Amino acid sequence: MKENQLTLSFSSLAENVGIARMLIASVGAQLDFPINDIEELKVAVSEAVSNAIIHGYRGRSGHVVLMELEIDDDALKITVSDEGCGIPDVEQAMQPAYSTDPERMGLGFVFMQSFMDELNVDSTVNKGTTVSMVKQLNRSASSPSS
Amino acid sequence: MEKNIERQTLLLRLDGDLDMKTAETLRQAIDNEIERRKVRTVILNLEKVQFIDSSGLGVILGRYKKLVPLGGKIKITNVPAHVFKIMELSGLPKIIDFYQTEAAAREEGRGAQ
Ligand SMILES: Nc1ncnc2c1ncn2[C@@H]1O[C@H](COP(=O)(O)OP(=O)(O)O)[C@@H](O)[C@H]1O
Ligand SMILES: [Mg+2]
Numbered sequence: 401m402k403e404n405q406l407t408l409s410f411s412s413l414a415e416n417v418g419i420a421r422m423l424i425a426s427v428g429a430q431l432d433f434p435i436n437d438i439e440e441l442k443v444a445v446s447e448a449v450s451n452a453i454i455h456g457y458r459g460r461s462g463h464v465v466l467m468e469l470e471i472d473d474d475a476l477k478i479t480v481s482d483e484g485c486g487i488p489d490v491e492q493a494m495q496p497a498y499s500t501d502p503e504r505m506g507l508g509f510v511f512m513q514s515f516m517d518e519l520n521v522d523s524t525v526n527k528g529t530t531v532s533m534v535k536q537l538n539r540s541a542s543s544p545s546s
Numbered sequence: 547m548e549k550n551i552e553r554q555t556l557l558l559r560l561d562g563d564l565d566m567k568t569a570e571t572l573r574q575a576i577d578n579e580i581e582r583r584k585v586r587t588v589i590l591n592l593e594k595v596q597f598i599d600s601s602g603l604g605v606i607l608g609r610y611k612k613l614v615p616l617g618g619k620i621k622i623t624n625v626p627a628h629v630f631k632i633m634e635l636s637g638l639p640k641i642i643d644f645y646q647t648e649a650a651a652r653e654e655g656r657g658a659q
Contacts (some may be wrong), residue, residue, distance in 0.1 A: 412569035421597070439628050446599040449564045503608060507600040507636055514635060
């Protein structure tokens with residue numbers, strides 16, 4: 401497997417969340433992830449991108465969300481970043497059921513954590529948030545080494 | 547989205563993706579019927595739903611929270627396996643009743659009224 405990288409830069413609009421999911425589903429399929437793993441990748445990306453728009457940019461359009469994919473021999477790395485309001489206390493924000501919006505469930509980070517092998521959140525108030533997630537390829541289990 | 551109202555019961559057959567884009571439309575569709583038509587039982591058929599994330603789950607849980615104090619309830623039917631997996635992780639099936647079919651959802655609780 402050659403190294404590969406893709407970057408998707410898009411406006412902070414709700415309809416772009418589906419496009420981000422389509423991209424990760426295509427890349428996941430090309431990497432031969434099982435269907436189940438592709439579903440998980442879609443949820444993780446959907447949560448990270450939705451957070452950037454809903455929380456980072458407070459639902460306002462006219463801002464930019466960046467999704468970067470890096471593929472190497474053994475892993476797919478997804479980085480979603482915004483230049484929005486930032487998170488004052490990342491540890492607290494990542495607690496299950498914690499949300500600053502009473503209408504929401506506070507499960508976004510829970511889903512990202514359960515569906516990815518690694519999750520890292522880097523945030524600075526008034527500067528923005530970068531969420532990076534890794535899913536291992538585990539190709540040795542299914543295909544012979546090439 | 548396909549809609550049917552019968553005796554204070556709203557049946558919605560949802561399709562596509564339940565995410566932050568579609569969540570708001572769904573919320574309004576249900577809340578309107580609760581407020582205007584005094585709907586007290588909401589049945590959501592998820593057979594044609596392809597994707598759900600925490601924004602979609604949040605709308606369902608939110609409608610449950612709105613209906614309970616009104617003496618109402620929400621029922622979910624025909625959930626595809628991969629959608630159910632996400633719902634399970636959220637704990638929703640512990641709170642909301644799931645049914646195999648619309649008929650089963652309609653039947654249950656009718657005698658109690
Ligand atoms: N990109 C972001 N920018 C600013 N705040 C964020 C961002 N992502 C998450 N948060 C904060 O972390 C909290 C928890 O996020 P999450 O687990 O996805 O739950 P929810 O989206 O349901 O609130 C959010 O309520 C929000 O306060
Ligand atoms: Mg979220």
